[in-house]
Amino acid sequence: MNFALILFVLVVITGIAWVADKLVFEKQRRLSAQAALAQFDARQADLQGRYGAGEIDTSRSRLAEEKLRQPWWLEYSASFFPVILAVFVLRSFVVEPFKIPSGSMIPTLLIGDFILVNKYDYGIRLPVLNKKIIPVSEPKRGDVMVFRYPKDESLDYIKRVIGVPGDVVSYQNKRLTINGKPAEYSEQPDYLDEERLSYSKHFREKLPEGPEHGILNDADRPPYVAGADPDFPFHENCTYNQQGLTCKVPQGHYFVMGDNRDNSLDSRYWGFVPDQNIVGRAFLIWMNLGNIGRVGSFK
Structure with missing residues (x-):
């Protein structure tokens, strides 16, 4: 709809x-x-x-x-x-509410979080057509971004921006390197996923020239990307191996990943996000019916 x-x-x-x-x-x-x-x-x-x-x-x-x-x-x-x-007017140009339906952004966002998305931060766009008419700023590494799924634009996805146009993003052995600079990691206590009743490795990840945020890794999952679409636009910009992948982000596109790294279908699988598919920047949890303490801003 x-x-x-x-x-x-x-x-x-x-x-x-x-x-x-x-x-x-x-x-x-x-x-x-x-x-x-x-x-x-x-x-x-x-x-x-x-x-x-x-x-x-x-x-x-x-x-x-x-x-x-x-x-x-x-x-x-x-x-x-x-x-x-x-x-x-409010929904088209100021803020738009969304509900988190999946666990791909755990631990930052949980299933059932109701969030607000800033609609003007990345430029003023015509409603329905989603055509940018007034540039404001561009997505930055580390932003949590909502966008229309490139393979089915009737669906809205939410992921973290990892690579901006021109970046070379390498995800090898579950560690990020951007333009030759490795991300910094600090290990945290294991994270209990109450939905799946399982523990995941929990890290704080500091992106090069970007913010710090939490990520999860499943120790039982291999590092290579299985089941990637071989025909997504600019697929030739990516090289896959047994340790992961390396991609150069084309102009006008973004490389995104979920914080729940081994439980997220993202740019590793279906490709880059075109600028025209961007909806806005997520910035606030305004309600969670099961946990009122979730309310507030996040990074």
Whole structure:
């Protein structure tokens, strides 16, 4: 489901109804109300002239309210336009909420985390088309980025940016080297995955010219990449061996990986993320129904 497209269609439909109401239908209701009230006042004057009394004042108020009331089809379209427009603008240009559906970003993000994604940090883009119209900044190594999955753009993925355009990324024996500079690692106590009831090796990884963050490795998984798509764009930029792979990131693309390294389908398997597929930068956990302590910013 393309929610952005659905929201855009709703904005157009309710917007047309709202404009039509302001320019046409509201004026017609006011004219109708004025005519009805004029008849009412004439009848009141006649009754007072004949009998010295008239209908109670609330009758006039009810008549005016009835004539000015929007018909049901306008009430359920035009009246919702400001709300739908506000949601559309906020979601398209400011922040967008997402829910984490998988464990590929453990330990940084857990299944069930509700996150907010900054929509303007990487440039202002046209809604639905996702075409950048105002450059702001570019993704940096270490950013947690949401993007449309290159093999099925109806799906949103979230991974960490490891390589930016022009970088040479090498992942050998489960250790990263970027442009010849190795990442720094510090071992942490083993991490218990409560979903899988298993332990993983836990490290703090410091990227060259990038931030530090947590990663997991499964000691039982081999270092080589099994099942990579042989036909992804710029596949020739990557070399695979028994220890892992080395890739040169093409211009306008990014190399991304999950923090749960041995349980993440990412650029090692399906290739690079084109700039036009970028949705935004994840920056905040705003809710986790199972663990309120998860709420807050993350790196």
